[in-house]
Amino acid sequence: MPKTTQEVLSAAGGRDERAIYLPLESLDKCTYCAKAAQDAKLSWCTSCAEALYCSSDCQKADWKTHKSKCGTTDRIDLQTYYPFLASIVAVSHLHPKLSHPALNHQIINSPNPNSGEIVAFPNGDKAKMILLGKPVPPSSIGSTEWWPTGTTAKIRHKLMRRIINEGLVLPINLSVCIALLSEMYTTTSSKSTPGKRRVRFSYNRSPITDFGIVHGSAPVTPQDRLAYYNIDTHTFMMGQDPNDHYWIYFTTLSGEEHFLDCNMFTFNFCILAKSDFYANANNGMPDLSVVPAFFFNRDYAKRMPLLGQLIWKPKKRVSILREARLKDLVGASANFDYHDLQSVYELMKDISGRECTDWEKEMMREFLPNTCKLLRINMHTRAYLGFPKEPNIMIETDPGEDVKTDEHDEELDKYLKKWGRRLKKGKISPEQWQKAFNSWRDKPLGAKLEMGGSPTRR
Ligand SMILES: [Zn+2]
Ligand SMILES: [Zn+2]
Structure with missing residues (x-):
């Protein structure tokens, strides 16, 4: 059991070496002499299973180098871990710096399910319009004071959560990936880690060889996309853009791909994971009961091979695990010292294909240390060992939405x-x-x- 968050962080911090460990991408050659798999029988280093040798001679000869990386490995299955990552995403949306105008102003029209105005914009985008009136206090969010024409409490709450979970998709997902790189894929080199234990992802026993961000679009109907207009200030704001969408990919050694998308709730895509096991004080998070999480794993891929194509249109993918520009940042991050994020901003530009806004950069700077801390606590307490094997998944239907729209x-x-x-x-x-x-x-x-x-x- 962890003591306090602060104690855990100081015990785990100040680590001497922080080098990134890159898992083998293929099992094709001896780690020492590079003899190919077809010419020799290769076997793993039995303690860490992260180096391959053609003979005990090669293993002995490589020991001088391998010694510093070898240790015992905790393999975390993605299937048990993704709700924890989804919880981090949900917690990011609750950052105190975020104040969505639709959460501190009254909604004066009726964007109920199956009604509300769909507005077309000059650039061709269409979305459901939410008209904002006078300011309301934070305590009124979700109530009739906040949205007088919201037909039921359930409907008001759902819209409220769609708004809370909206936006900043790139900084949030990128901070999760960088935190995995910085806190999980550096564990080999930590001298202060007991028994040189390291933590690695796998899926169904196959090690993860790569992970990163996919940029693309999500085909969302105008009915499910939100836009906002403040009638007093005449300011207009587009909600989350489905054509500038980001999600996380994982590749296994066996060549499978798995995808995690926690940012579609705002588009009324309501697959959720029960999160009370992950989002709680033991894991350094506020209590949350459910969080948006869609993990497109092997089961989906088998049962509904084309579902992924329906949900996402990928344009570009960028590996975070193998991104050389992050090496220095991770090396210097033992004390969450992220004052220079230039390399991250460049990466954001590469992934998105555009110059990111000051707001996105500012929030990246906010999210990254928080996300790294949550991951570091989890690595240190090994709470992941107790995560349920199968997450509890639920699909939230839209209350009151009649069959026509549903x-x-x-x-x-x-x-x-x-x-x-x-x-x-x-x-x-x-x-x-x-x-x-x-x-x-x-x-x-x-x-x-x-x-x-x-x-x-x-
Ligand atoms: Zn060899
Ligand atoms: Zn080893």
């Missing part, structure tokens, strides 16, 4: 299940499945986009 999700769900079953029973080929999927995807979604163009619908 049918998009319900239909998709039914459709995928029906065809998934046929595919499983061998009644249809994967090609037929793809065809069936496409015929669904191309029709109703297109029709919905058309409908969204009319501000007077229903």
Whole structure:
């Protein structure tokens, strides 16, 4: 059990060496003599399973170098760990510097599910408009004072959480990836770590060889996208942009890919993980009961191979684990000393393909030390050893939303299940499945986009 957060941090901080350990990307050669796998039988170093040798001679010869990296390894399965990362993302959205205008002003129109104005913007974007009136105190958030025409408490709460979880997708996800690099993938070199224990990710026993950020878009209907207009100050603000979206990828040694997206709740994509096990005082976080988390793992990939294509359109991916520019930053971060984030800003520009705003940079500077601290506490207390093997997942339906609007999700769900079953029973080929999927995807979604163009619908 941890003592206090501060004690844990000071015990774990001030570490002497902070070098990044890069896991093997393939099992093709001897770590020492580089003899290829096809020419020799390679075996792991039995203590750490992170170096491969063709003979005991090679292992002996390499020991001088390997000694400093060798140790015992805690392998954390991503399946048990991703709700913890999702909790960090949710906690980031509660940062005291963040004050969303829609949370301290009254909502004066009726953007209830299945109603509310869809507005088209000059650049072609369309979104549901939220009109903001007079300022309201923080205590009123979620109440009828905050949103008088919100039809039920459930509806008001859902919109409130969609707004809280909105925005800053790049800085939040990048800070999670850099924290993993800095706090998990440096553990080998820590002399103060008992038994030179190190912590590494795996998925279903296959080590993670790479992780980083994917930049792309999420096809979101105008009904599910938010925009804000303050009628007193005549200021306009676009909500989170689905065409500038970011999520995290993980690659395994066996060549599988897994994706974690915790930033779609604001788009009404409501897959959540129960988080009371992760977001609590023991782990240095406020208590949260559920957090948005969509982990597209092997199960999804098998059951619904095309679901990923429906949800994301990736444009670019950037490895954080293998990003050379972060080496110095991580080396100097023993005491969370992040005054020079130039390399991170450059990285943000590379990933997004644009100059990031001062606001994004400022919040990156805020998120990074917080995220690193949470990871460091977790590495030090080894709380991950007690995380449930299977996270508790739930899908939140939209209260009061009638079938007309909800049918998009319900239909998709039914459709995928029906065809998934046929595919499983061998009644249809994967090609037929793809065809069936496409015929669904191309029709109703297109029709919905058309409908969204009319501000007077229903
Ligand atoms: Zn060898
Ligand atoms: Zn070893």
